Amino acid sequence: MSAASCLLSEDQFLCSICLDVFTDPVTTPCGHNFCKTCITQYWDDNFPYQCPLCKKEFYTRPELHINTLFSQMVAQFRREAQQKASSSSSEQQAAKPGEVPCDVCTGTKLKALKSCLVCLTSYCHTHLEPHLSMKGLKRHQLIDPEENLEGRMCMKHDKPLELFCKTDQTCVCMLCSVVDHKTHEFVPLREEYEGKKAELGKTEAEIQQMIQKRRLKIEEIKESVKMSKDAADREKAEGVQVFTALKESVDRGLNELIKQIEDKQETTKKQAEGFIKDLEQEISELMKRSSEVEQLSRSKDHLHLLQSFSSLKDAPPTKDWTEVSIHPPSYEGTVVRVVVRAVDQLKKILRKDMKKLFEAELKRVQxxxxxxxxxxxxxxxxxxxxxxxxxxxxxxxxxxxxxxxxxxxxxxxxxxxxxxxxxxxxxxxxxxxxxxxxxxxxxxxxxxxxxxxxxxxxxxxxxxxxxxxxxxxxxxxxxxxxxxxxxxxxxxxxxxxxxxxxxxxxxxxxxxxxxxxxxxxxxxxxxxxxxxxxxxxxxxxxxxxxxxxx
Structure with missing residues (x-):
């Protein structure tokens, strides 16, 4: 029996109606084989009675009998295919949580490699082989593994969603285009897919630009904090130099000066930390959205991209940072004013040091x-x-x-x-x-x-x-x-x-x-x-x- 089955091609074990391996094959008077259920349903729906292959008409409905010899050959073919699947299953990985399992595997479900939009079935490497080698199955549309294949069918007409209605901005089947949307404008899913994919590319570029602007803003804020700190350090050094000359008599003035400067610097630092935190949060959200957009952009699944497009095309809401900047506090005059108040009675002693301070301050404001x-x-x-x-x-x-x-x-x-x-x-x-x-x-x-x-x-x-x-x-x-x-x-x-x-x-x-x-x-x-x-x-x-x- 095995030798006999080898004389037939794999295509000859497929029913021309369901395009799957024969189940209870029967032979018509014209000599063609079909699944018993398939030919029975075909003749229930069509009159006069014809052979689906050669179109020979029968005046009375033929009585069908199972083709015993051919049925045995089909059974042998099934066993050999299952043995082949069993021997190769050990080389494949079982489906993990979150992965799409093979719908044909019995026992351990292997990871699906492709899903068929015609059969509405997902296949592992072994069970996918007929779709890659058999003439009838090669015409089926394969996509990356998809768990919810029913969602790719029109709920009203039970037909594949193959068109995009530009008028209603929705995916429809062929029957929808001539019934419910007959006056609307349609394009193939692939054409709309390419357009939306291009928009996603533009969105991705815009998001990356927003991320870059925020990174530059972070650097600008950090630089402002550094400049503020440098100015604060410079002012403190000058203040210490002057107040050291006055020793204990002006300690109170020195402490007041340092506190004013450090309070301003701390305020600037906290403001900067707040801006940086907000910017990093926005970058995190934008990078998350960027990842989602990038993942969607790589998808070859037309329907999935179109159904997810609206929720991902726009960047998440963010703050306009164009006008936001850190204004380092002005220290000009701080040392001068505090020193003047604290050492008015010592002006003559301090005149030389004060002159230096004013000159430095004037240079800074200039x-x-x-x-x-x-x-x-x-x-x-x-x-x-x-x-x-x-x-x-x-x-x-x-x-x-x-x-x-x-x-x-x-x-x-x-x-x-x-x-x-x-x-x-x-x-x-x-x-x-x-x-x-x-x-x-x-x-x-x-x-x-x-x-x-x-x-x-x-x-x-x-x-x-x-x-x-x-x-x-x-x-x-x-x-x-x-x-x-x-x-x-x-x-x-x-x-x-x-x-x-x-x-x-x-x-x-x-x-x-x-x-x-x-x-x-x-x-x-x-x-x-x-x-x-x-x-x-x-x-x-x-x-x-x-x-x-x-």
Whole structure:
């Protein structure tokens, strides 16, 4: 019997109706073999009675009898196939939890290599062989092992899901396309699969870009913390040097200085750690999504990709980090102010050391120098501006100018073209040969048309000379005692710190600092050369380039 079965090809043991190995084979009067159940069902559904292969018609329904000899050959073929499967099963791995098992294996279920969308069955290496070698089974569509094969069939028509309805954005079978979706637009699953796969590639690239941006932001924050720490260390070293000279008499001042600096540094550190933690969490979520997208992108399973696409195409919700940054706290003036308060009675002793501190501090703030020019649209009609926008003095007559909303009408003021709403900036102005002047910064929304009091409360942070008496227009105004009349004044602003400081550039001395300011809108540089009375105070205010080597 074995020799006889070898004379037949494997295809000859397959029923042409079910395309599987014969079960209870019967022979029709025309000599063709079929499963008894298959041919019976075929004739129940079709009339006249025909042979499915040669199409010979029978006027009466033939009586079917099991083909005993051929049935024995089929049984022998089954036994040999099972023996072959049994001998090779030891070389294959049993299906582990989470893996798709072979549906044909009896006893130990081996790991499936492929699933057939026609048979709706998953096969191990041995049981997959007929689909790879037999002519009839080669036409079946094989996919990577899939446990839920029923989900690939149309629940309404029990047909394979082969088309994608672009109108309803869903997978349908051939029958759906002519019944329920007949007016809709369709494409093959593969075509839609390729399109969605390309979108997933784009999504993956976008996610990777987001991850990279966040990694760069982490490095930026770490660098900001390092810069903050360096500045803190530098300030502490200078503070220790000064307070060591004062010994026990100023220990209290030294402790106060160090505490202020360390508190600011700790605040910056905690803020940075919070940002880094949030960024690393987002990176973790993005990498998880990236892995899922990458895994889905590699899938050759059209249906699975399309059904999972919507939930994976977009990156998980993340924070917009574009504008987030660490603003290291400003230490400028910290040492100076604490030392001045603590050792006022020892100024003569400390003059040399204080000079060094001011010079170092001035050099640091000069690093934030910006290019400032005067805005003619804001200038009072009595003011005369140079062509390059860097000098202003007060004329003797009012010019006829448009009374635009930006222009100051009652006071001889002019603003800088530039505005600042974050960070730090510094500029220098020559006030040489002037008895009256004022400089500083103002809010963009200050009153420009009516008479008003110039003060911090009204949005002005300025210092000035009035008949050679120097005053900071704080609340209340503060009269300043300077060692000498400044010829050039530096103005430094730290927006986030709420600090505005003024320096005598020539003597490298601090003139005054506005602290604890709350800035909520744009700031503009402010200039007033004050009135020219008969040639007195006629010298201009001159915006000077900053020489950082001084």
């Amino acid at each position: 690093q934030y120098a910006v290019d400032v020019t005067l805005d003619p649209d804001t200038a009072n009609p009595q003011l005369i501006l140079s062509d390059d926008g860097r000098q202003v003095h007060c004329g003797l007559q009012l010019k006829k100018l448009p009374d635009n909303p930006e222009r100051f009408s009652e006071h001889v003021f002019v603003l800088g073209n530039q505005s600042f709403s974050s960070g730090r900036f510094y500029f220098e102005v020559q006030v040489k040969d002037k008895t009256d002047w004022s400089l500083g910064v103002v809010r963009e929304s200050v009153n420009r048309k009516e008479d008003f009091t110039v003060s911090r409360e009204n949005g002005y942070w300025i210092v000035g000379a009035f008949e050679n008496i120097f005053v900071a227009l704080d609340d209340p105004p503060v009269r300043l005692s300077l060692q000498s009349d400044p010829e050039k004044v530096g103005v430094f602003v730290d927006y986030e710190e709420g600090l505005v400081s003024f320096y005598d550039v020539g003597d490298a001395a601090l003139i005054y600092s506005f602290t604890g300011c709350s800035f909520t809108e744009k700031l503009h540089p402010f200039f007033s050369p004050d009135f020219n009375i008969g040639g007195k105070n006629s010298a201009p205010l001159i915006i000077c380039p900053v020489n950082q080597s001084v």
